[in-house]
Amino acid sequence: MTRYKGYLIDLDGTMYAGTQVIPGAAEFIDRLNAANVPYLFVTNNSSRTPEQVADKLVKMGIRTTPENVFTTSRATAQFIHDEKPGASIYVIGEDGILEALAEQGLEVVTHENPDYVVTGIDRGITYEKLAGACLSVRNGARFISTNGDIAIPTERGFMPGNGSLTSVVTVSTETQPIFIGKPEPVIMEQAMAVLGTSKEETIMVGDYYDTDILAGINIGIDTLLVHTGVTQREFLERYDIQPTHTRNNLNEWEL
Amino acid sequence: MTRYKGYLIDLDGTMYAGTQVIPGAAEFIDRLNAANVPYLFVTNNSSRTPEQVADKLVKMGIRTTPENVFTTSRATAQFIHDEKPGASIYVIGEDGILEALAEQGLEVVTHENPDYVVTGIDRGITYEKLAGACLSVRNGARFISTNGDIAIPTERGFMPGNGSLTSVVTVSTETQPIFIGKPEPVIMEQAMAVLGTSKEETIMVGDYYDTDILAGINIGIDTLLVHTGVTQREFLERYDIQPTHTRNNLNEWEL
Structure with a gap:
C-alpha cells in the first residue's frame, strides 16, 4: 500500500x-x-516534444515513455483548446509548442489578428517575431506565456529563459500574459x-x-x-x- | 533679445x-x-548616426547639420568614456550606437567579459546577442541602456522599442540598467x-x-x-x- x-x-x-x-x-x-x-x-520546457523528452530520459537509463511527459506546451495547447477550439495562434516558440498546438487542432498563423499570442522559448527569435506578437496583442489577441522562467542553466552559464523573452511583449504592450507553467x-x-x-x-x-x-x-x-x-x-x-x-x-x- | x-x-x-x-x-x-x-x-533614437538624422531633416526642408544632432548613442558613448576611457563594450544595437562608441575610442567586443553591456534598438536581434548580454551582465559588466522607450510608432503600428528589448536582460539577470535617454x-x-x-x-x-x-x-x-x-x-x-x-x-x- x-x-x-x-x-x-x-x-x-x-x-x-x-x-x-x-x-x-x-x-x-x-x-x-x-x-x-x-x-x-x-x-x-516548451521547446521539446514529449517524444524528445522521453528519448533523452531513456538514454540516461530512466525507463519511461512519452505518455508520461506532461510539458507546458501540452498544457498551453489544452488550455487554449478548452477556451476556444480551433483558435488561431501567433507563436513564438520551437518544436514542442508547435507540435502541441497542432495536436489540439489549433491553427498557427503569421498575421497580426490571431485569437491568441503564445510565447515559448525560441532560440531563433527575431525582431519581426517579437513585432508580430506585440502588434497582435495590441490588436486584442489573448496573451499566453508557456512559463515565466527567467533563465536556463547551461554549460555556458544562465541563458535567457522564456520569461525574459516574454517580457518584450509585456513591457512593450503593457499587457500581462497568463502564465501556464x-x-x-x-x-x-x-x-x-x-x-x-x-x-x-x-x-x-x-x-x-x-x-x-x-x-x-x-x-x-x-x-x-x-x-x-x-x-x-x-x-x-x-x-x-x-x-x-x-x-x-x-x-x-x-x- | x-x-x-x-x-x-x-x-x-x-x-x-x-x-x-x-x-x-x-x-x-x-x-x-x-x-x-x-x-x-x-x-x-539610437539606431541612426547624426549624419543620417540631419540628412532626413534636410530632405524635409529643415536647414540643419549633423553637429546639431545629439543622439542617445552619442550621450551613451560620452557617459562611458567619462567613466572609463577605452572601455570594452558588448553591444546590442545598430549603426548609430556602433559609430558613436567608435568615435569615443571605445572597444566593441563579442566575448562575455566586457566592462559594459550597452543595449540600443536592434532590428537584427538574435537569441545569441541576448544571451551574450545576459552572460556579460552576470559576469559583472556594467549595464547601460540607451533609452527606456517601450514602443516605436510606425506605419504598421507600435513596434517593440529598446526599453522592451532591454527588459530581456533586466528580467533574466535581475539587474537594472542605467538609462541614458x-x-x-x-x-x-x-x-x-x-x-x-x-x-x-x-x-x-x-x-x-x-x-x-x-x-x-x-x-x-x-x-x-x-x-x-x-x-x-x-x-x-x-x-x-x-x-x-x-x-x-x-x-x-x-x-
Missing part, C-alpha cells in the same frame, strides 16, 4: 543535471512502475486531470522550491523537495510554508 | 511625423539660425554641456510630456510643450507639474 496514488515529478535537478542522471532517479521510476503507481513528468496552477491542474487522482492522493516531487514546491502548494497537494538541484536544505528556512517532505535524494524516499 | 540662449529640441512629433515635416518646424529652425541661438536636437538626466546634462548655456538660459521643446517635458523638469530647466504629437492639451491636466509653456505649434512660439 503506497502513501500516494499519483506522482507529479519535475525533470531538471530531480531526474537529471545537464546530461547526467541523478543518483536514485532511475530506481525511483522503476519502483513506481513496479508498484503500478501512475506518474507524470511535469516540465516547463509551474508554479502557476494551470499546468498542475491539467496534469492531475490526466493522472486521474484526487488532491489528497497526489504528490509533487521536485528540487526547486520557487517552481516545483510552490506549484504543489498553490494547488493544495503534498510536496516532496529533494536536495539534488536548486534548493538546498539551508535555504529552506527563508520560506514560510515548508514542503510536506524533504529528502537528500530519491533513494531515501519510500513510496 | 531672445528669452532663451539655448534650445534643446525633440524630433519625432516636434519636427516631423513619420516622413512629414510638422507645420512651423522648418520656420522655427530658420528663426533660431537667423537669431544665432544655438540648439541641439535631443533624440532617443530622455526623461533621464544623463542625455540632457550632456547636451547642455555641448550647448554651453546655463539652466536658466536653456529650454526643452517637445511634444511628449513623459519623455521630453519630464526630461526638462528632471534637470530643472524651462519647457515648451507643443501639441503637434503625443500629449494633447486635454491630457495635460493629469500631470501635477505643468510645462513652463504650451503652444499648438511652433509658429505660435516667439523666440
